[in-house]
Each structure stands twice: as C-alpha cells, then as structure tokens.
Amino acid sequence: MPLKDTLPKNWPPNLPYLTTPSYSRSLIPTNLSALRTKPQDIADIPPNTPRGPCNLVKITPIATPTHPANGQSGLFATKDLKPGTFILRYIGEVHASSDLDPDPHSESNYDLSLEREHGIGIDADKKxxxxxxxxxxxGVAERPNAEFKEVWDEKRKERGMGVWVLPEGKSGKGKGIRKGEEILVSYGRGFWGARKNTEGARDRDRCR
Ligand SMILES: C[S@@+](CC[C@H](N)C(=O)[O-])C[C@H]1O[C@@H](n2cnc3c(N)ncnc32)[C@H](O)[C@@H]1O
Structure with a gap:
C-alpha cells in the first residue's frame, strides 16, 4: 500500500488504495487469458498517465442536503476537462462470477462489469x-458528463475500465467538464432496478 502522503486527499483511512488492480483467486486461467487479450477497437490508456493519485480529480465529501448522496462523497474535477478526455482508470478487485451463495459481490455498490462472456467484474467496495x-x-444533474468505457493497459497488457469525459456528439451533449464540477456517469437502469427490488423484498420481509 502506498505511503500516507501518496494517498489522494480524503481517501478513507481504513480502505486499501490501489494503483494497479488486484486479482481475485476466483479468476481461472480462461478468465486470465480473456483479461490479457486486447479486444478490437478499444483505446489504450494514454501512455503518460501516472500511476497513483490522479491530479484531474478530487474526492469531496458532499454536504448539500438536496444532493441524493448527501453525507457520502463524490468525485469532482480539479481542471477543465475537454470532451473525450481519459480521466482515470476504475481500479478494484478483478473477479469472476461466483457460485458461492451469497455471491460476495452481489451486494456491492462498487461492482462494475468488465467482461460479460466470462462474468468478469471489478469490485472497488473493499479496495x-x-x-x-x-x-x-x-437527481444531481440533467445528464451524465462522463462514462465508463473499456481501456487497454499496454504496460501491463491487460483490459480495464476507464472513466472518460463524454465525447462531443455523444447524444449531442458532450460539452466537457468544468473545474469544480462533479463527475457523473449513468450507472444504468439495472443498478437502480436491482436496488429497488432488494429494498422491495426487504420491506416485504419486514411486513411478514
Ligand atoms: C460507487 S458508490 C459512489 C460513491 C459514494 N457516494 C461514496 O461516497 O462511497 C455508489 C453509491 O453512491 C450512492 N449514489 C451514487 N449516485 C447516487 C444518486 N444519483 N442518487 C442516490 N445515491 C447515489 C448510492 O449509495 C450508491 O450505492
């Protein structure tokens, strides 16, 4: 783990900070080979991208009562960012789908799908x-200003997930991100649908 002064400001004290992905033991050789094969048409991480804290962003506690994540944190731009800019990589534990019951990642709010055929995801819940x-x-803005899009890490020869400023022309709306603006993506309806169902089931259980 990096030294304290190489952690981003406001990084939670007890959460390991990763500069490269960690690989779960759940990954079998076919998963590893899928991760190490570059798909066609994915962009490389820009070669000058530093490992470690990203100077384009800052983690900021949210203390705005009308913000739906009030009391939590968000990620904000420290500079004006042009449409299509690569911001940073989404790093966490890279894992395969699990036969365990319960699936250790199914309840995570930080788990992102990376590769559907083998069920590979990146979970940043615990690191x-x-x-x-x-x-x-x-509930925060009219539309997202960034997106998750796959990237290829040429140094490590591996697939990963990147966070990019929405390009110009994407839905005709990519205008870039201004310094101080919150970086916002769309998690997709599936994310919120799954949570609605879980909450609904919990409410039903409570009523029994
Ligand atoms: C990947 S985390 C985002 C970071 C989180 N705010 C934090 O401080 O750790 C996803 C969680 O953030 C919260 N969240 C993110 N966007 C939200 C939104 N538009 N409305 C309500 N909650 C949101 C939800 O609790 C969600 O499960």
Missing part, C-alpha cells in the same frame, strides 16, 4: 482508487 467515488447523475 480501489478515486473512481469508486463517482456518483450517478440521477
């Missing part, structure tokens, strides 16, 4: 980097 603090745009 990760600044990207784990990116909130969903719903």
């Amino acid at each position: 990760g980097n600044e990207a784990r603090f990116i909130n969903d745009y719903r």
Whole structure:
C-alpha cells in the first residue's frame, strides 16, 4: 500500500488504495487469458498517465442536503476537462462470477462489469482508487458528463475500465467538464432496478 502522503486527499483511512488492480483467486486461467487479450477497437490508456493519485480529480465529501448522496462523497474535477478526455482508470478487485451463495459481490455498490462472456467484474467496495467515488447523475444533474468505457493497459497488457469525459456528439451533449464540477456517469437502469427490488423484498420481509 502506498505511503500516507501518496494517498489522494480524503481517501478513507481504513480502505486499501490501489494503483494497479488486484486479482481475485476466483479468476481461472480462461478468465486470465480473456483479461490479457486486447479486444478490437478499444483505446489504450494514454501512455503518460501516472500511476497513483490522479491530479484531474478530487474526492469531496458532499454536504448539500438536496444532493441524493448527501453525507457520502463524490468525485469532482480539479481542471477543465475537454470532451473525450481519459480521466482515470476504475481500479478494484478483478473477479469472476461466483457460485458461492451469497455471491460476495452481489451486494456491492462498487461492482462494475468488465467482461460479460466470462462474468468478469471489478469490485472497488473493499479496495480501489478515486473512481469508486463517482456518483450517478440521477437527481444531481440533467445528464451524465462522463462514462465508463473499456481501456487497454499496454504496460501491463491487460483490459480495464476507464472513466472518460463524454465525447462531443455523444447524444449531442458532450460539452466537457468544468473545474469544480462533479463527475457523473449513468450507472444504468439495472443498478437502480436491482436496488429497488432488494429494498422491495426487504420491506416485504419486514411486513411478514
Ligand atoms: C460507487 S458508490 C459512489 C460513491 C459514494 N457516494 C461514496 O461516497 O462511497 C455508489 C453509491 O453512491 C450512492 N449514489 C451514487 N449516485 C447516487 C444518486 N444519483 N442518487 C442516490 N445515491 C447515489 C448510492 O449509495 C450508491 O450505492
């Protein structure tokens, strides 16, 4: 784990900060080979991208009562960012789908799908980097200003997930991100649908 002064500001004290992904033991050789094979048409991480804290963003506690994640944190831009800019990688534990019951990642609010065919995901619940603090745009802004899009790490020869400023022309809306603005993606309806179902089931259980 990096020394304290190489951690991003506001990083939670007891959460391991990762500069490269950690690989779960659940990954079998076919998963590893899928992770180490570059798919066509995915962008490389820009070669000058530093490992460790990203100077384009800052983790910021949210203390705005009208913000739906009030009391939690969000990720904010420290500079103006042009449409299509690579911001940082989403780093966490890379894992395969699990036969365990319960699935150790099914309840995580930080688990992102990386590769569907083998069920590979990246879970930043228990360790990760600044990207784990990116909130969903719903209830915060009219639309997202960033997106998760796969990237290839040429140095490590591995697939990963990147956070990119929405490009110009994507839904005609990519205008870039201004300094001080919150970085917001769309988690997708599936994320919120799954939580609605879980909460609904919990409410039903409570009523029994
Ligand atoms: C990946 S985390 C985002 C970072 C989180 N705010 C934190 O401080 O750790 C996802 C969680 O953030 C919260 N969240 C993110 N976007 C939200 C939104 N638009 N409305 C309500 N809650 C949101 C929810 O609790 C969600 O489960």
